[in-house]
Amino acid sequence: MTGFSPTRMIGGRYVVLGDIDGTVRRASDRVTGLQVAVEELRLPHDPGERTLAREQLLRVARAAGRLDHPGFVTIHDVVTDGDADHIVTELVDAPTLAERVAADGPLDEREATAMTRQLASALQAAHGAGIVHGDISPHTVRLGPDGKVRLAGVGKAVDPQRAARDPGFLAPELRDGGQPTPESDLWAFGAALHVAVLARPPTDGAVPVFGGGALGSVLAGLLQRVPRDRPSARQVVGALDDAHRLARASRRRGRRWWWAVAGAALGLLLGLAAGFVLATPRVEALTYGPDGDVRLDGPVAGACLAAAPATGVVLDAVDCAGPHGAEVVATLDPFGGRDVPYPGQEAFSRFAAGACTPVFDAVVEPSGLELVALVPARAGFATGQREVHCVVRATDGSALDGGRVAGKRG
Structure with a gap:
């Protein structure tokens, strides 16, 4: 025409x-x-x-x-x-994401997060209805002046010429001749997000680096090369919503912070149960149990510990008012009592990094402190020890005095 x-x-x-x-x-x-x-x-x-x-x-x-x-x-x-x-x-009279970035540069983190949340919600609805979009790119995302994001181009799901489009926004499996799937939509979603925050398409084989928060984890997760390793749209929505609730809780700094902590891990819990966890920063993880790096002498949830976690140490609870080696700032149960096989130490360590890091950032007064996670070893897991404990200790190995969680010092 x-x-x-x-x-x-x-x-x-x-x-x-x-x-x-x-x-x-x-x-x-x-x-x-x-x-x-x-x-x-x-x-x-x-x-x-x-x-x-x-x-x-x-x-x-x-x-x-x-x-x-x-x-x-x-x-x-x-x-x-x-x-x-x-x-x-x-007809939507609003610039595309491509036009916006070309004119003004990358979106700031707040606007990019809002865009990501809205697009993930749209894809959750589409994939739930059996619709594969097939053409997500900065050219099909429109950014309205009211902050509303619209996704166009769903008709390209049946376009036989899709391979002629910009390969920078085609999932690796589509470039290899595969058919569009919800997972390929998610990779394209990640590629569009990459443009939004870094002003360029992703590069094959390169790990995107964009902060250490929820948005950076979502970006890295969406761009996983193996389709089954990508988070679903539902998981992206959950992870961003939980991060938002945790941020609100951290601003309040009140005694009810632990409810937000429990919610903040929801997206990660879903991912671990499904064999997937968003890309996370590295956090030292020590196993506990009969065959673990450390042994817990009784319950430790919410407790201060006599010693700092280290290989070979026995950890028991003590009064936070006196000198102590560490403090448990959150205890999380990834499986909610469900009977599941042991996922492996690496999976637990990745979960602990993703779940404990935002807790540390939000509810801990971090000066001079570092984070370590206690995760179940195989034998302990088999006997019902399935919790992950997020623990803070002094970076220089010195003793702590007083609780270090916001609202808990005393």
Whole structure:
């Protein structure tokens, strides 16, 4: 399709008003009077293949219409004009993520986090309805002036020419000839986020470095090369929501901080149970139990410990008012009492790093302190010792005096 004029119509209904981008036109709907976006699709020339592709497009359009999710640009119609098929959507007058970054540079962390949360929620709805988007990139993400984010281009899920698009936003498995899946959507989502925070697409084989908080962990997790290692959209929503609640709790610095601590680990708990954990910073982890690095002499949840955790040490609880070696600032149960096989020390260590680090950042007065995690060894796990203890100790090995959790000093 080339050129346009105010008298040209698509499908006998949509009056073309101008170009928007490439094969996308601004048009006026003669029936409703609304302005819409009309995009030409590149369906196969073979009649049989074209019929199948059109049927799939209609199924996707109907399903997308039923979603009624604020994060998606609404699909109004699918029309054929001559030998070309078109998808008609609402017109969103907002810059794309690509345009915004090109004009103003990377988004700040707050705006990028809000964008990520909204896109993850939209994908959660789509994947839950069996819809694979198929074309997530900075060019299909629109950023409204009101902070609302919209995702366009869902019709590309049936576009047989998808491999011709920018490979920087195609998951590795699609570049290798695979078919679009929810997991490939998630990689493309991560690539778009990479542009949002670093102003460039990801590089093959390079680990993205963007802070150590929830957004950085989400970014690293989405860009995992192996599809099953990527977090689901639901896990991304949960991780960001829990991080937000924990941040609010840290600002209050009140006695109810532990409820936020329990919630902050939810996304990580889900990931560990599924065999996946978001990329996390390194934290020293020591095993406990009969075959562990340390032995716990009785319950330690919420306690101060006589000695600092170290290989070969027996840890028992003491009064926080006197000198002590360490303090347990959070105790987390990754499995909620469920009967599961031992996930391995490495998986527990990764979980502990991801769950204990935000707790340390939010609720500990960190001057001169460092974080260590106590995780179950195999034999202890088999006897029911399944908790992860987040512990602080002095960086110089000296004794502590008074509780170091915010609101607990005394």
